[in-house]
Amino acid sequence: MKKNFLFLFLSFLICLTITSCKRTSYKKESNKEVILASFTVLADIIENVAKDDFIVRSITKPGIEVHGYQPTPSDLIKASKASVFIDNGFGFELWAEKFVSNLKVKRVTISDRLDPIFISEDFYKGKPNPHAWISPKRGMIYVDIIVDSLSEIKPSKAESFKNNGQIYKNKIAQLDKDFSLFINNLEKNNRYLVTCEGAFSYLTNDYGLKEAYLWPVNAESQITPKRMARTISLVKNKNIPSVFCESTVNNESQMIVVSETGANYGGDLFVDSLSKDNGSANTYLKMLQKNLTLIKKGLN
Ligand SMILES: [Zn+2]
Structure with missing residues (x-):
């Protein structure tokens, strides 16, 4: 009987503590x-x-x-x-x-x-x-x-x-x-990154890659015949193994480059937005990791 009473009393005390803790943390949160x-x-x-x-x-x-x-x-x-x-x-x-x-x-x-x-192109x-x-x-x-x-x-x-x-x-x-090491071991002629948006200038500049893209900024997000022809000829002339697009835009323009040149589609890179909660790029670190892994795989 005494034991039962002690158990009930202790349970009551624990409940009281938890409730007050919850209240304090809620208050702190708000x-x-x-x-x-x-x-x-x-x-x-x-x-x-x-x-x-x-x-x-x-x-x-x-x-x-x-x-x-x-x-x-x-x-x-x-x-x-x-x-x-x-x-x-x-x-x-x-x-x-x-x-x-x-x-x-x-x-x-x-x-x-x-x-x-600075962006060097057009408008x-x-x-x-x-x-x-x-x-x-x-x-x-x-x-x-x-x-x-x-x-x-x-x-x-x-x-x-x-x-x-x-x-x-x-x-x-x-x-x-890790990425610096990869680029240093990559043959100089293979150091090209071809994407949909010209969003990789800081990456290409900081790691010694050359950059090409279908449109300069996503706010424009359209391809002119001149840009398309220029990209296709670059990929062909330099024998670039893979081209990429980004997760927030339609990749159909880049797929034209793929079919015209025989290059591989290297995948969707993450730029302006993380992926949804359970996606593979749902944090900044994972997004960097995902991009760098795809680029490494595509250019190797
Ligand atoms: Zn953007």
């Missing part, structure tokens, strides 16, 4: 500041630095084309709960200026602290290429910028952001080292 990122890749990088100190959300969803996105009324409701808005800049989010003008948030634009590579000539995160070397700079920005917003957690950032950068550095 008090956290919300950071809104413009796209999923950036949100994931921020989450790896912020860990439990902020709630991080992305305006655009996984798998979505980001350049020409049209924010919805529910995005504005989501945004009204945020205190910080972080975007890439370099003209990536064509919608960001108007969107943020309706909000009372602190804005951090990554490109304010990045060195640009976009002289405009910065926005896709800097595609290169692991620049991805590590994104982490540094986010560590600094979060530390300015929450100085009491600066040490923790720095540690989180360092652990995360070590993982990116491993991919950087």
Whole structure:
């Protein structure tokens, strides 16, 4: 009888503790500041630095084309709960200026602290290429910028952001080292990356590849006969083994290059958006890994 009473009493105590813990953590959760990122890749990088100190959300969803996105009324409701808005800049989010003008948030634009590579073609000539995160070397700079920005917003957690950032950068550095090694061992004539969007300039520049593409920026996302002819002749002349397209656009134009040249289709690379929850590129690290693995396989 005594034993039974003791058991009931202990159970009661445990329940009480769990309930109060739950309540405390819920309260703590709802008090956290919300950071809104413009796209999923950036949100994931921020989450790896912020860990439990902020709630991080992305305006655009996984798998979505980001350049020409049209924010919805529910995005504005989501945004009204945020205190910080972080975007890439370099003209990536064509919608960001108007969107943020309706909000009372602190804005951090990554490109304010990045060195640009400029687009050399047509209408976009002289405009910065926005896709800097595609290169692991620049991805590590994104982490540094986010560590600094979060530390300015929450100085009491600066040490923790720095540690989180360092652990995360070590993982990116491993991919950087691995890809550099691969390129160094690749015959110089084979160092071509042919894609749909010209989104790989930072990667090709940082690792010594030559770049060719069907259109400069996804906001355009169309192929002119001149560009098609130029790409086909390059792939034929240089005997390029594989060509690629990106996960957020239709690859049918690149399939024409494949059928005209006999090159392989190397696969869908991830650029502007992560894959959905259970996809193979649902984090920035996995996305880099996936891209670099496909490129290695395609060019070997
Ligand atoms: Zn893009």
